[in-house]
Amino acid sequence: MTPLELFVEALTANSSLTCGQNNQLCNGSSNYTCNSNSNSCSGNGVCSNGQCQCNSGFYLADCSMDQAGYDRQSAYRQALITLAANEISSIDSNSDFSKLTDLLESIDSLTQDPTLSNNVTLALALSAVNQSLNIMNSSFSSGQNTTSAIQKAADIISNVFTQISVTDCGLSTNFSSEAVNQSYYILDKLSDLSLRDASMNQQQIVQTSSFLVYSVLVAKSQLANLTIAPSDSTPALTITADQDLKGLPSTVAVSYIYLNRNLLNCNSSSPPTNFTLEVKDGKTFQPIKVAASVQVLYPRKYFPDATCPSASSCERSQSSNDDVICGCEDLALFDIKGQLANIYKSSQLYQLNLQNFIALFTHPPYKRWSFWVAIGYSIGLILAWIIINTVNAKFCVIRNIHRKYIRNAKEKKQTTFNWCYKLFIIVVMIHPFSSVFVYVDKEITKSLRALVYYLRVMILLGFSAVFPPNDPQVLFSISGCLIIHSLRFIGLLGTSEFQFPG
Amino acid sequence: MSFNFLDDIRNFNIYQFLIPIIVVMPFTAFIDKIVRTPKDPRKYLLVFQGFPCLLVEICRKSKPSCCRKYLRIVGIALAIILSIGSILIALIISIGMEDLKQQYWSVYFAQAIMQDTLFSPVISLVLNSLCYFIIVKKNTGLNKCRKRLRNMTMSVMDENYLVAMKCFNQRPRRRPHAAQVNLRGLLIIIHNFFTEEPFSKKQSWPIPSL
Numbered sequence: 001m002t003p004l005e006l007f008v009e010a011l012t013a014n015s016s017l018t019c020g021q022n023n024q025l026c027n028g029s030s031n032y033t034c035n036s037n038s039n040s041c042s043g044n045g046v047c048s049n050g051q052c053q054c055n056s057g058f059y060l061a062d063c064s065m066d067q068a069g070y071d072r073q074s075a076y077r078q079a080l081i082t083l084a085a086n087e088i089s090s091i092d093s094n095s096d097f098s099k100l101t102d103l104l105e106s107i108d109s110l111t112q113d114p115t116l117s118n119n120v121t122l123a124l125a126l127s128a129v130n131q132s133l134n135i136m137n138s139s140f141s142s143g144q145n146t147t148s149a150i151q152k153a154a155d156i157i158s159n160v161f162t163q164i165s166v167t168d169c170g171l172s173t174n175f176s177s178e179a180v181n182q183s184y185y186i187l188d189k190l191s192d193l194s195l196r197d198a199s200m201n202q203q204q205i206v207q208t209s210s211f212l213v214y215s216v217l218v219a220k221s222q223l224a225n226l227t228i229a230p231s232d233s234t235p236a237l238t239i240t241a242d243q244d245l246k247g248l249p250s251t252v253a254v255s256y257i258y259l260n261r262n263l264l265n266c267n268s269s270s271p272p273t274n275f276t277l278e279v280k281d282g283k284t285f286q287p288i289k290v291a292a293s294v295q296v297l298y299p300r301k302y303f304p305d306a307t308c309p310s311a312s313s314c315e316r317s318q319s320s321n322d323d324v325i326c327g328c329e330d331l332a333l334f335d336i337k338g339q340l341a342n343i344y345k346s347s348q349l350y351q352l353n354l355q356n357f358i359a360l361f362t363h364p365p366y367k368r369w370s371f372w373v374a375i376g377y378s379i380g381l382i383l384a385w386i387i388i389n390t391v392n393a394k395f396c397v398i399r400n401i402h403r404k405y406i407r408n409a410k411e412k413k414q415t416t417f418n419w420c421y422k423l424f425i426i427v428v429m430i431h432p433f434s435s436v437f438v439y440v441d442k443e444i445t446k447s448l449r450a451l452v453y454y455l456r457v458m459i460l461l462g463f464s465a466v467f468p469p470n471d472p473q474v475l476f477s478i479s480g481c482l483i484i485h486s487l488r489f490i491g492l493l494g495t496s497e498f499q500f501p502g
Numbered sequence: 503m504s505f506n507f508l509d510d511i512r513n514f515n516i517y518q519f520l521i522p523i524i525v526v527m528p529f530t531a532f533i534d535k536i537v538r539t540p541k542d543p544r545k546y547l548l549v550f551q552g553f554p555c556l557l558v559e560i561c562r563k564s565k566p567s568c569c570r571k572y573l574r575i576v577g578i579a580l581a582i583i584l585s586i587g588s589i590l591i592a593l594i595i596s597i598g599m600e601d602l603k604q605q606y607w608s609v610y611f612a613q614a615i616m617q618d619t620l621f622s623p624v625i626s627l628v629l630n631s632l633c634y635f636i637i638v639k640k641n642t643g644l645n646k647c648r649k650r651l652r653n654m655t656m657s658v659m660d661e662n663y664l665v666a667m668k669c670f671n672q673r674p675r676r677r678p679h680a681a682q683v684n685l686r687g688l689l690i691i692i693h694n695f696f697t698e699e700p701f702s703k704k705q706s707w708p709i710p711s712l
Contacts (some may be wrong), residue, residue: 252582351598352591358589359597369608370592396685398669405672422670429662430621430630439662443538446577452537455581457528460614462588463525465595468607 032061072115077110078121085128093139097149100132104152108286111159114166119175122160126182129153133189146197150190150206157183157190165210165261178350182265187280191255193217200251205230217282220248223290228277233302234258239331239413241292248290251282256318266333273298273306277331292331298324348466373461381454384436388446396440397425414420432456522614525621531586536577630663 009088034040034047041052054063060071091100110127111117113174132153136146160183164176194204195215206213206214214230224245229236235258235445255278260271277291296314298306300322308326315327324492401417409413428434436449596604637655641648656664 021698126559128622179546276621303624309640346615348595348599348603353594356594357590360593363597366595367592368596369604370596372535373611374589374592398665400670402672417670419503419651425670426663427623428665429666430626431659433619435662439665444534448537449534451578451581452530452534455533455585457615458585458588459526460522460618461611463522464611464614466606468603468610 001148010014024071034062044409047498055302073116074118074160076119077116078124079274081107081121081124085124085131088128088131088135090120091135097136097139097146099150100135104129104132104149104156108152108155108235111156113164114159117159117163123175126179127188129156129186130182131188131192132461135319136193137189146193150194154190154208154211154213155187156207157186158210161263162209162437165263176263183255184276187211188255188259191257192253192280195253195285196280203230207231210261211257212260214258216253216254218252219246220250220252223248223252223254223279223292224321226254228254228256228298230256230258232299233271235273236297237277237301238295238297239292240295241290248288249281249283251284252288252290253280254278272307273300273303273308279331280476290331294331295326296326296328298326300324348468370461370465371474374387374458377454377457381450383446384450388450392437392446394440397428397436397438400441402427433478522610523618526618533577533581533584536580537574626660627663633659634663634667650655 006109032052034052035050040056040062041047042058042062042064043089044058045054047053047054052061052063054060059065059067060496065073084107088103088376090417107125107128111121132149136149139146144237162180164179190206191204191213192215194206194213195217198204198215198217200217200219202215203217212230214228216228218226223239224241227237227241228239237256239254240471256275257277260277265286277294278287280287293352296308297319303324306326308316308324308325308328314329317325318324405415428438432453436446436453441449596607599607635653638652638659641652678679
């Protein structure tokens, strides 16, 4: 029996894993509403505002599951998702996508109930979606129809949003914010994927219970007056580009994502008014900057109390139907979430976790070039302190020049310096490294200045680690090549081919 | 691997080039100002905002020397913690970083160091020279506004640059003529003699040495 067959059998045999069938466990799904009856929360919790507040160690919306049962089903669920993820990774990009769709559907059903999933389940599901994205990306040349797989992947992301809104409204935990960022990233990629096979002006809409992704490929001339109105319950947009469109690519991809759950304020009854809008190159799907204004229309029926995304940059008015209209000056205003997600995504901040910290002590650090940089500069600091406090303790170039002035004045001589010498002294004085050795400052000792310089370099090291460029603009290729070759030569770097931009 | 100078220059991103130093400068300037012990603590007020400013103010009213001492200790502790923190961040990130990204990082770091060593002093020299020759030197009068502008400019300039410029622009001091001093002292004595005001200990008028 293949792992896939095993997986399907387990799924059908254990009905408690999905809520697709009418079993007792599904009474405890998130839609359950309790009443004043003492048994409505299975005797394991208190009913408050129609929702059960379970005692510790009891789960589900009706508090009917104990800790042992929860742990058992969680482990089973996670094992199945892992199995599915392994199956996904083994799929050949040229093979039929029905298998991928089936596996994604299974993961979707396993993550549907927010009360039965936890952070580990979601992390596994997101990882599986990421893997399927890679496969779909690589299958682009094979002309596969990816529509249903995209929809299933979107459903899983929707489950993630639902889970977060139920268990961690307000994104108070690091996991939630990371999961939301990752989900946005996946949605962005899904939007790109949906456009790969699309023809011009063919609207691609991926809709789930949590969000709507609208993508379209248009000619750049159409961008001057483009209307986006994917559904009645979402904000409708009209982009007006008043710039010279010559600099833009001939085909432009527009991606619009509207999340109908406010993850920062889940208790709010009014739907969120924010959305993300991104304009990309139609061929490379790289974001491009377009100086355009946007008019957003919020239908009164769905957005009775709509406020504009920015009070300062958007002008609020009302249409004849009492719909709220926001005239916003800049298209980039709607890319805030995307921008934030991009910053997080492009940084290495997610590497700063406990697991990697522990790995620091188990993996030999001497194999990393950064370790030797830190050691080298630390030795340099100690050497500098030794020099500063011994042979260089009293050396001060300014004092020497001053003495020369006094000596010449006594001898009634004019003191003149070559401009080249003056420039040299000034540069040496303002240089953060050399000034440590050549100038005695009454306000700060040489040793402390050496420490401040050391700090400067270490912050540079830390900063460059957090934000390494994805597409490095190497100033001089030779310097880049020399650094890479020397690090590789001494064995502190792997052998992956270095790619220069362009 | 290829050498594409033209591509490099064409793709040159000044923002990416300058960003490390823009990030690093405030940190080091902050620590530098904390660990300094200026003769006039009011200098802090030009640099700090918010809490440190308040701290300096409170300390200034009580014991200036205590304030300087504690600020210096705080500064040194901050410098050490930030340095160790940066090293730890770099090492932790390097554990999970993929190979290609490590290469990008190494080049980026090397460039940031080169920029900090070679490029920043030149920029600093140009900016300080502009400030010095356009604002500081041209506003030497007693006009209050000009004086304020001059002082403000000097407070944001590199102190080492000012020290160097002051050193090169010094002129031999002229001692006041002895006869002039005596004459002034004599006039004071005569004035006091006629007004019958005795010399008090607090008077700071120059008394001629006899």
